[in-house]
Each structure stands twice: as C-alpha cells, then as structure tokens.
Amino acid sequence: MRTAAEHVAFNSNSKPILVDIVGTGGDGQDTFNVSTASAIVAAGAGVCVAKHGNRSSSSQCGSADVLEALGANLNNVGPAHVERLVHSSRFVFLFAQRFHPSMKLLAGPRKELGVKTIFNVLGPLTNPACPQRMIVGVFSKAIGPMMAEALRLSGVERAWVVHGALGLDEIAPEGETYVWSLEADKITSFTITPASFSLPSHPLSDVRGGDREYNSGTMNRLLDNKLEPGTAVLDFVLMNAAALLHVAGKAETLPHGVELARESLRSGAGRLALDSYVAASQIA
Template sequence: MKDTLNYLFEGNTLTAAEAEAILTRIGEGQFSESEIASFLTVFRMRKVKGEEMAGFRQAMLNLCIPVDFSDFNTIDVVGTGGDGKNTFNISTLSCFIIAGAGYKVTKHGNYGLSSVSGSSNMFEHFGYQFTNDPEKLRREVDEIGICFFHAPLFHPAMKHVGPVRRALKVRTLFNIMGPLLNPSFPKNQLVGVSDLEIMKLYHEVFKSSDQNFMIVHSLDGYDEISLTSDAQVISSEDNKILAPADFGFDTYAQEELSGGESVEDAARIFKSILEGTGTPAQKHVGIANAALGIKCMCPEKSLTDCVAEATEALENKKALEVFTKLMTN
C-alpha cells in the first residue's frame, strides 16, 4: 500500500489490473483502516479514471457472492443517488412495471443515502425478506419475474471498508460504485447518474463490457428520467437527448416527484401508483423509466411501443400483481 500511495500521490493513475489488485487486497482485509482511508482520500482529491473504475468494479465482483442467472435475460434499473432530489422510489417502481410487462428483473440496491427511502428501505417496509439464497432468488425471478439483492448480503468485502467510510463522513468512490456491482451480472442495465462526470465515467466502464446498457441523466440534476427537463441518454446504440414529449408526456414540476419526509410517506406514494391512484406525474415518471428499461432490453423496439407496454403493465395492474406476489412469497 505504501508503494501504491506514493505512486498515486505523485499524480499517477492505475491501470485496470493494478486497480483490481489493490482493491482485492483491501477487500480481503490486508490493510489497516488508516491505509484504506489514505487510499480513498486520493479519489476525493482527483476524479477516478475509467480504467481505474473498471478495475475496482472487477475486484468487487470477484469478491462478491455471485448468483448465476445467465440462463435468464435480466435487467437491473438503479441510480447512483447523490442528486439530493429526495424523490419517491422511481427506479424500484419502474422495476415492477418492467416485470409486470413480462420481463425478468434482478434489482440490486441498498438503504437510502441521499433520499429518505432507498430501495432496501422500500422492500423492507413491505415485508420482503432479504436473502442471498440463490434458490429462493431464482424461484422469484422464474415464477414472479423479479427478485431483490440487498447489497450488504452479497458484498462481504465491504466490511473492511464500511468503518472507514463511516469515519470519513464524506462521499468516496464506493458511493458511485454500487450500480456497477449487481452480483447476478445482468445482461441489461439501465443506470441513472447524478452528474455528467459520472455519466462519462460509467460510459467508459460499460463500453468495455458485454452488457446492453443505458446511462441516464436528467439535465436538471436527477439520476433518472424525471420528466422535469430533457435528459441525456447514452447507450450501446447511441447518445441522444430525450425530452418529456418524446415519451408522450408533459413536463412536470420537481415538487411533484417528492418522496415525502419518511419511509412511510414514500411507501404510501409507491403503493398508490401501483394501485392506480397516483398523480399523472408519479405514474408517468414510472412509465418513462420502465419504457427506457424495455428499450434497453429490446433496442429494436420503438420508444413509443415501449411506453405502450409499460403503460399497459401499470394501468392493467400487472405491476401491482407482481408486487403483491413478491411481497407475499
């Protein structure tokens, strides 16, 4: 670690292999908390490079508890957080809509960081039992269409980093790594990012993988399609700007996406949308993100057709049916 730190302090960057090697050793508990803190501080002082992030991602995936769903065509929809917008659980809602439309979803997430309610808060509130039992998870995907990976159960290496992150009390590279670390290695991924720097970084990581991907950033700062402004979307196919009208929807005010002041508030909003009593803004933002997820899985389909599939899944209560089955499984 001393050699690595001196190398980095001199302004050098790591290759993907070097980044993978050093983070593997951190994850195996080979270094002290002070050494880990010094290492993480480097990437507060300068931006992590794409090659470095690719190596860090590989290390974490090598160290995770993997779940082999390679015989399914799956998607994960997740945001980096950090946008400070405190929305309701839009990515999680879109996952149930996608599953309601007949696709397979392997959702990866954790407790809320920048909002009142993260995906784990939502699943836990409704009684979902977190597990890393591959047979139970496989049965959920096969029979219901969706399962949930509570990140701490799949990334034991984080136990060596967690105390350091809590002590530092600042964002570290691990705050933006989460969406890259789904332990089932989904073939498709829709990722929302909170700024254009992270978008560029993620693009460098994803373009060297074999995943179908879409990276989304709403230009007014949301880490998803918000319908409050235009959004930039980078995929394995192209790079474009999408306006709310491209989905067939109006432009909404930011306050219409609020998640409330508590997990209970966010859960009430979430359930009302599935039950068909949400506001137009709430319903449409879920549909828009679900449509983009379907488009990621099926690039040959038009966005209009994807919106139609997502709308049908929500309005005909197919998404609610999936939700009810999973929570009572």
C-alpha cells in the same frame, strides 16, 4: 467488488435476459423511488428484473428501505434463490449488504457522512446477477461517458446511462435528459425529453419523495392503479419504465414502452410481480 460478492449461478440453459435499473444516488434531489417502481412495472410487462440496491446513504428512503416497508424480507433472499424468483416473479431484489457482506461494515459510515462516495459509482457496476441490459442513472454529466465505457468493459450488451435536468440520476420529468447508449459494443449519445415519450413535463418538486412510509404508500397507490392519469409521479414512473422496456428489447419505441407500462398497472401485473416477490422473500 462483483467478483468478491456471493455468486449467483444460473443453469446454463435457463438464464433469461436480465435487466436492472439503478442510480448512483448522491444527486441530492430526494425524489420518489422511481427506479424501484419502474423495475416492478417493467417486470409486470414481462421482462425479468434483477434489481441490485441498498439502503439510502444520503436521501430519506432508498430502494431497500421502500421494499422493506412494503413487506420484503431482504436478508432472506440469497444467491440460491435468485434464479427461482426470476422465473416465478420476474422481479428479484439483490440487497447489497446481503450479497456483498463487506458492505455491512460501510453502511454506518456512509450514512453518517451523508454525501456521495466512490461506492455510489461502484454500486451499479457490481450486480452479482450480471444483467445483460441496464439503465444506470448518474449524478453528474461528467460521469456519463465513463460509466457507459465501464459497462461495456464489464460485458453488458445493451445499456442507457442517463443524467437528467437539475442533476438528476434518473430520466427527468422536465427538461432534457442526457443519454449515453451502449449497443453492439458502441457508445452513442443523445438527449430526450418527456415529449420523447409523448408525455407532459412536470416540475421536479412534484416528484419529491419522503420517508419509507410515505414512499411505500405512494408505491402501493401506483401499483393499485389509483394514481390519477397525468399525475406527476405516475408519468415519472411511466417514462423510466418505458426506457427500461425499450433497453430490454420489449418496446420498439419509448411511447410503446409507456403503453406497456400502463397496461402493467391497469392489469395488476405489476402489483402481482411485487406481491409474488414479497411472499417468496418470507420463505426463501
């Protein structure tokens, strides 16, 4: 699928370390768009994010849906624009249906089925920008080692594959999250909890999402730094952004990543990353 996608080219000396944070979906939990929010917060903290995603096939609101509700013109950003946006905004969204034209034919049937399919697993492996570092959430613990090995074989240099408590394809706000870590061509496994980030636990029910209007409203409050400290959604995003910053090499530890993510929100840098991308998507 990636070789059949529209090719994203970088000048030989200008490709930075690119990161992506993406889930397979299909976990049935319908949480807030934490990977999208975490990607934007991480971009505000200084890493270059090329996020690959699509509309929801089983939940109310996917990454493409929430970004569109926030004003992005998804179809306007093509392969020729990625390099410029990576350097100017540090965040760019590669809409799967734009970069994989054949996926348009499958969008309707996938939505009608409303269940996970092989494309849930293939999606995270087919980012046309070929990020060197990734966090990939999986809906099943059994898939974790296989996904990590697939990332290794595809040339990803550093990655975490994560599977959270209650079947979540994200780092979970409560309980253990299983991690399969790829580094130096080797895969190791361990578990983390919110305490690993020096953050409290929150019930999964407190980070449920809604439709695109609800989730985009939450995203705006997050990026405007209007969520109260200790809010479940805020801590959920801080954890996942911190992990991405750690995998990217920006944060030495997970608590350090939390502080960098907090500063991205406090300073308005995360908001600027999103607004810059949205503005560029209108004229790309």
